[in-house]
Amino acid sequence: MNNIEATLFLCFFCIFSSSNVHFAGAKQTAGNITPSENPFTPKASLIRYWNNHINGDSPKPSFFLSKASPLTAVDSTRFASLASNHALNTHHSDFCSAAKLFCFPELAAHSLEKHGDDVNFAAYSGKNFTNYGSDRLSGADSFKNYSGGDNIAVDSFRRYSRNSAGHDDGFTNYAGEVNVADQSFTTYATGTTGGSGEFTNYNTDANEPNGRFTSYSDKANGRSQTFTTYSENGNTGYQSFTSYSKNGNGAPNEFSGYGTGSNVVNTGFTKYGESANGANDSFTSYGENGNVPVNEFKGYGDGGNGAVYGFKNYRDQSNIGVDSFSSYAKNSNNEKVNFVNYGKSFNLGSDNFTGYGQDNVGGNVSFKTYGQGQSFKVYTKDGVVFARYSNNVSSNGKTVNKWVEEGKFFREAMLKEGTLMQMPDIKDKMPKRTFLPRNIVKNLPFSSSTIGEIWRVFGAGENSSMAGIISSAVSECERPASHGETKRCVGSAEDMIDFATSVLGRGVVVRTTENVVGSKKKVVIGKVNGINGGDVTRAVSCHQSLYPYLLYYCHSVPRVRVYETDLLDPKSLEKINHGVAICHIDTSAWSPSHGAFLALGSGPGQIEVCHWIFENDMTWNIID
Numbered sequence: 001m002n003n004i005e006a007t008l009f010l011c012f013f014c015i016f017s018s019s020n021v022h023f024a025g026a027k028q029t030a031g032n033i034t035p036s037e038n039p040f041t042p043k044a045s046l047i048r049y050w051n052n053h054i055n056g057d058s059p060k061p062s063f064f065l066s067k068a069s070p071l072t073a074v075d076s077t078r079f080a081s082l083a084s085n086h087a088l089n090t091h092h093s094d095f096c097s098a099a100k101l102f103c104f105p106e107l108a109a110h111s112l113e114k115h116g117d118d119v120n121f122a123a124y125s126g127k128n129f130t131n132y133g134s135d136r137l138s139g140a141d142s143f144k145n146y147s148g149g150d151n152i153a154v155d156s157f158r159r160y161s162r163n164s165a166g167h168d169d170g171f172t173n174y175a176g177e178v179n180v181a182d183q184s185f186t187t188y189a190t191g192t193t194g195g196s197g198e199f200t201n202y203n204t205d206a207n208e209p210n211g212r213f214t215s216y217s218d219k220a221n222g223r224s225q226t227f228t229t230y231s232e233n234g235n236t237g238y239q240s241f242t243s244y245s246k247n248g249n250g251a252p253n254e255f256s257g258y259g260t261g262s263n264v265v266n267t268g269f270t271k272y273g274e275s276a277n278g279a280n281d282s283f284t285s286y287g288e289n290g291n292v293p294v295n296e297f298k299g300y301g302d303g304g305n306g307a308v309y310g311f312k313n314y315r316d317q318s319n320i321g322v323d324s325f326s327s328y329a330k331n332s333n334n335e336k337v338n339f340v341n342y343g344k345s346f347n348l349g350s351d352n353f354t355g356y357g358q359d360n361v362g363g364n365v366s367f368k369t370y371g372q373g374q375s376f377k378v379y380t381k382d383g384v385v386f387a388r389y390s391n392n393v394s395s396n397g398k399t400v401n402k403w404v405e406e407g408k409f410f411r412e413a414m415l416k417e418g419t420l421m422q423m424p425d426i427k428d429k430m431p432k433r434t435f436l437p438r439n440i441v442k443n444l445p446f447s448s449s450t451i452g453e454i455w456r457v458f459g460a461g462e463n464s465s466m467a468g469i470i471s472s473a474v475s476e477c478e479r480p481a482s483h484g485e486t487k488r489c490v491g492s493a494e495d496m497i498d499f500a501t502s503v504l505g506r507g508v509v510v511r512t513t514e515n516v517v518g519s520k521k522k523v524v525i526g527k528v529n530g531i532n533g534g535d536v537t538r539a540v541s542c543h544q545s546l547y548p549y550l551l552y553y554c555h556s557v558p559r560v561r562v563y564e565t566d567l568l569d570p571k572s573l574e575k576i577n578h579g580v581a582i583c584h585i586d587t588s589a590w591s592p593s594h595g596a597f598l599a600l601g602s603g604p605g606q607i608e609v610c611h612w613i614f615e616n617d618m619t620w621n622i623i624d
Contacts, residue, residue: 193221193222211231518576531564583608
């Protein structure tokens with residue numbers, strides 16, 4: 001008998017001797033453990049835990065039990081042993097596969113270092129191009145659909161069109177409608193002469209887009225670069241250009257639509273147009289209609305000669321966010337810098353210009369309309385022209401931002417039988433994952449002080465997208481609780497049960513919306529049932545966080561009303577879904593810029609706010 005078998009034998013003996021385990025009935029279902037199923041799997045263990053910690057009157061919902069780890073009893077014990085010995089990273093790939101975790105796949109090795117003919121890829125994904133289009137003379141290469149619609153899109157171009165001449169490259173749809181994207185161009189068009197590069201749709205409608213251009217068009221000579229639609233309607237994620245058009249000569253670059261309609265997307269341009277000669281760069285629309293955008297330019301056009309830079313519409317109609325221009329056109333010569341319209345936002349965020357046009361010689365620096373009005377530090381006193389400086393929140397004075405999806409928030413009065421209302425997109429956009437067994441989770445690091453160890457366990461490089469995803473989740477879990485809030489992040493089903501029962505007691509029931517039918521469409525409210533007789537009650541809400549294993553952010557909600565309602569097709573009036581909605585009665589502690597107030601046109605403490613429980617989110621309540 002080996003060590004793992006011995007451990008399992010002892011585990012089985014302990015369970016048999018200390019628990020009332022019954023093996024009667026058919027297959028393992030929502031509430032039964034039977035001879036046809038191994039009673040020592042994580043799911044069987046979860047069912048026993050439920051029986052021992054939650055009152056018998058509470059139903060065992062299949063949607064909750066389905067989130068139990070698919071690990072076998074042997075694998076569960078094996079990986080728990082590795083975790084306790086800090087050796088789980090040595091079996092990273094095996095662990096990810098067996099436990100159905102969210103891990104970036106290994107890139108398939110691929111090289112197109114030698115290809116003489118023009119290449120046309122109609123559909124392509126999951127590849128690592130070590131050398132694509134280098135030293136090409138004329139011709140054109142095109143990717144029509146690159147990683148489009150993938151669940152997890154991971155692609156890498158190490159050298160793309162390097163030292164080419166008169167060569168055109170085009171991506172028609174790059175990583176559009178993907179769930180989680182990790183795209184990197186290590187060097188793009190470095191040292192090229194002439195030709196053009198075009199991205200028609202880059203990361204459009206992507207969830208968690210992460211795009212990195214380490215070196216973009218550096219030392220290019222007369223090559224034009226165009227992004228027609230960049231990260232439009234993206235959700236969270238991060239986009240970075242570490243070096244953009246550095247030391248370029250006469251290279252026009254254009255972003256027609258950058259980050260339009262995006263939600264909480266971070267962008268960074270570390271060195272944009274540095275020491276460029278005769279550059280002509282323009283952003284037609286940058287960050288328009290975004291929600292909480294975070295944009296950072298560290299060195300834009302510094303040391304340039306005779307360049308033209310322009311933002312026609314920067315952050316128009318955006319909701320709060322943070323912007324930083326650390327150095328803009330500094331130490332430049334004869335540059336023309338122009339912001340036509342800056343920051344006409346619905347709710348002001350914060351912005352910081354630390355060196356705007358400083359030491360610009362013989363150039364022209366202007367703002368036609370500036371709508372933020374918080375901070376300009378160290379800008380040139382000569383040559384900067386503000387045609388109109390305004391602190392107005394928006395041109396129409398309204399606080400409603402069309403970024404907030406129709407139907408995402410609504411008033412309690414809408415929950416009446418016969419009401420026609422818009423359903424938001426309630427589909428779960430996260431990668432499919434499962435909980436880990438508690439005996440593994442308890443031995444995994446989870447704190448900002450051990451972030452390096454977490455990266456090591458899940459094979460995340462320090463500067464990788466996965467490292468950022470992990471750090472973001474850990475940071476949110478460590479955020480101090482709001483006033484009156486009790487919160488906890490849980491990575492096992494047992495931990496979620498413990499948290500819910502610690503707040504509400506053992507007599508609880510967990511609910512979620514039945515399916516996603518009717519999502520993004522009009523529905524009719526059918527029969528409505530108010531939980532706890534429709535009276536104000538307490539609840540525990542649990543929302544997913546993006547993390548390698550299934551991680552939920554759970555928090556207490558002290559004053560709510562919870563409703564179950566049939567959702568009907570507007571034409572046939574047949575039932576298509578069974579929705580769960582929660583109405584927050586006390587909103588006094590919410591931020592004035594909360595999306596609910598932008599959508600409903602009110603403020604903290606003035607109204608109640610309702611929303612649906614989305615797919616795979618859940619609410620725990622006391623049994624009626």
